[in-house]
Structure formats: C-alpha cells, structure tokens
Amino acid sequence: MSQFIHSEQQKGVLTITLNRADKKNALDTQMYERLCQLFTYANETDEIRCLLIQGDEKCFCSGNDLADFIASANNNEELAAFKFIQALCQFEKPLIAAVAGPAVGIGTTMLLHCDMVIAASNSKFILPFSHVGICLEAGASLLLPLKVGSNRAFELGVLGNPFDAEQAYQYGIVNQVCEPEMLLEIAKHVAEKIARMPDDPVQTSRKLLRSATDKVLEQVIESERDEVMRLLKTDYCQSAVASLLN
Template identity: 45%
Template sequence: MSHILQQQDQGVLHIRLNRAEKKNALSQQMYRELTEALQHATNDVAINVVLLQGTESCFSAGNDLQDFLGAGELNAAHPTVQFLYQLANFPKPLIAAVSGLAIGIGTTALLHCDLVYASDNARFQLPFTQLGLCPEAGSSLLLPKLVGYQHAAQYLLLGEAFTANEAQQMGFVNEVVSADNLTELARQKALKLASLPADAVQTSKALMKRGFQQVTLETIAAELQHFQRLLDGDECQQRIAAFFTKR
C-alpha cells in the first residue's frame, strides 16, 4: 500500500502524504515515491506545478526514525538523500499546503517550496539538536537567509516550535487561513501558476535561485556528513533510545 497519493489535473500534480496513523512520518519507501513523483513532474511537459500536502491534522511528523535508522549510511544511494537533492533541484514551481504538525523534514522541505500556505493550526519545529543531530536539507543556510540569523538560531539551536502566524510574520509562509479553506486556496494558486507560460515561470524561478543554488547543494552535502557523524555518536544514540522509551 502506497502512502503517497497523486492526482494530476489542469497542469497541477497534487501529491498527498497519506499515512495518518503515523502522523505522515516519512519512511524510506515514501521517500522513494516522492523522488519518483518529482522526477516524473520534471520530465512531463503536461505538469507545470506540484502541490504538496499532508492530511488535515498533520503535514508530516518528520522521519520515521525506526525505518530511517535501518536504512544504512547517508550516501548517494540512500532514499532520503536522493529525495533531498531531487527537491533542491526541482525546476518547476512547488507549492506546499501545511496543516497541523510539520516537524523536522516536514519543516525543512518547505524551504525548497516556492509558495507555502498554512492553516491556523499548523505548528513547525526543528528538534535536531534535541536528538543530538544537526540541521539537514540545506536548512542551516536557507532558514537564516529567509528569516534572519536570530530567528533561525532560536529554531535550529533551541529547537523551539513556532506557530503559523509566527511563520507568516517571519516570511516563512505566504498566507495563513482556516483549515477548511487551505486546500482550496493552495489549489487556486497552483492553477493560476499552471496557467501562466511555463518557460517564463521556470526561467524566473531559476534566475531567483541562481545566486545561491550551488551553495545550497554544497550545504546539503556538508550537513549530511555531520549528520552521519553525529548519528553514529553515543550521545545521539542515547537520545534516540530515550525517545523510543518515552513512546
């Protein structure tokens, strides 16, 4: 059974995370399917925009830790690593509609989206240091660039959660609406983008990212090296063990 639902309509590929019983925690199979979906969207000229969404109560609680720990070293063959690079290199507009929890990769993935809309119940958190880990997905570069160093330090070093309204004030999300209106708002924005000349839109995106795209990829690579080093360390292993004990 797939936990990634896809629907294509009027130039928009709508991707939904559908693992509500696990709060949309991402397994390695889900990463594989997301990567394949983005690859397909890249190559299909009939797709102009991708809309990414979770369930009404949860966007994503981050990695499925047990599954992630069993997937081996964070090298080029690792499904999570492949997804990160596919996400960072995606050339077409990517829109996210976020409800409920967005934790870890559930938040850092949003930094690669061109437009982010959130419901008023959205809650974001980057608890990497609490697990003895460091940022990933280029967030150590992209978050300070987007919201300023002090805000980024508050969320990446302390791991404090922030609300949808706080995210909007910092420029992390474009607009906050009620949960009932979120899907329709994101869909209308996606359809509007999909109706515009695709070459012009994609060229504009590439030009906006031109000044920092290479350093983003280099940052992802550096983060992965440190993430693996910390993941192998005793302190991280103890904190992860404690996390499973609390569950």
C-alpha cells in the same frame, strides 16, 4: 510503490498527498523513494506546470520515521531521505506546499525549498534536530538564515523552539495563513493559477530568483549530510533516539 503517497495529475498540477495518518505522515524509505519518483516525473513531464505537496487539514508531516531512519543508517545504507533532499534541490518547476498540524524536521525544512507555502492556522512547526543529536539538513543551514536572519535561525534551528502559523508568516516561511477547512482548496487554487501562466517566463524567473543560492546549495547539502551521518553514530544520538522510540 508506497501506499502512503497518493498522487493526482489535473489541470497542469501534480498533487502529492501524504497519507499515513496513524504515523502523522512520518516519512519512511518507501515514501521517500516514491516522492523522488514523482518529483522526477513532474520535472520530465511537459504537461505538469506545478507540483503541490500536502497532507490533510489536520496533519502535514511529523518528520522522519525514526526507527526506519536509524535502521538504514546503522546498516550503512544510502539514506532515501538524502535522495529526496537532492530531488528538492534539483526540482525545476514551481513547488507549492499546503501545511496543517505538525510540520516537524523535514516537514519544515522542505518548505524552505518551496516557492509558496499555504499554512492552516493549526500548523505547528519545529526543528528538533539538536534534541535528537543531529544537525540541520535539507540545506536549512543556508536557507533558514536567508529567510529569518541568523539569530532567529539559531533560535529555531538549534534551540528548536516551536513556532506557529502566524509566526511562520511573520518570518517569511509561509505566504498565507487560512482556516484548516479552507487549506486544500486555497492551495489547489494557487497551484492551478500558476499552472495557467506561461511556462517559460515562470520557470525562467524562478531560476533567476534562486540563482544565487543554487550555486552553493548542493555543497551545503553535501556538508550537512556528512555531519548528519557522523552525528547519527554518536552515543548521544543513539540514546536520544532510543528513548523516543521506547
């Protein structure tokens, strides 16, 4: 169990808090494994009506712990990050995110799976995959163009242009922008409001809203995974990651 993932169950909401401040909540193997356990628990527990994932009012998630990620890939291990992506894809209940500060890589692509995203005004989003020698993941090659259009998706997902909370709101990636000190309270209120609603119609409507993309999403995620694993072994990726780690 990772010490960097905290969870609390209250009023029908399971709140997951990323708590690795010294690494800006970068996700390593143990954190991914714990996230998978909690997503499975939430899916299988009737009392949980909504899942809320958050950091704090200063930081959401700076993406993968690159040293851990590359070490696992070089050892030909099944990457825990991909297990988490599958858990995101297969999650059946309302999923809310509260975002502040950096949301990098998976810190942004996981938001594309959320039903609602509340962002603090200090949020900074970036998809730097090309710059480190890999490609889009977590179904972003399907979900991002659906959110923002193909041209904007290229700008954000391939060029890796950073964007702020107001731009994310305009692009339809987040539902609401608030002051950082209000973020966690607002997200909690939204999650609890959803949890009080009748479970069957909420989950049925959610399933219907996602039915068109769900039919192809797992196939897209599998293709992305194969390409990421291929690109991780290229000289460019190895060199780019080494320069970042040094």
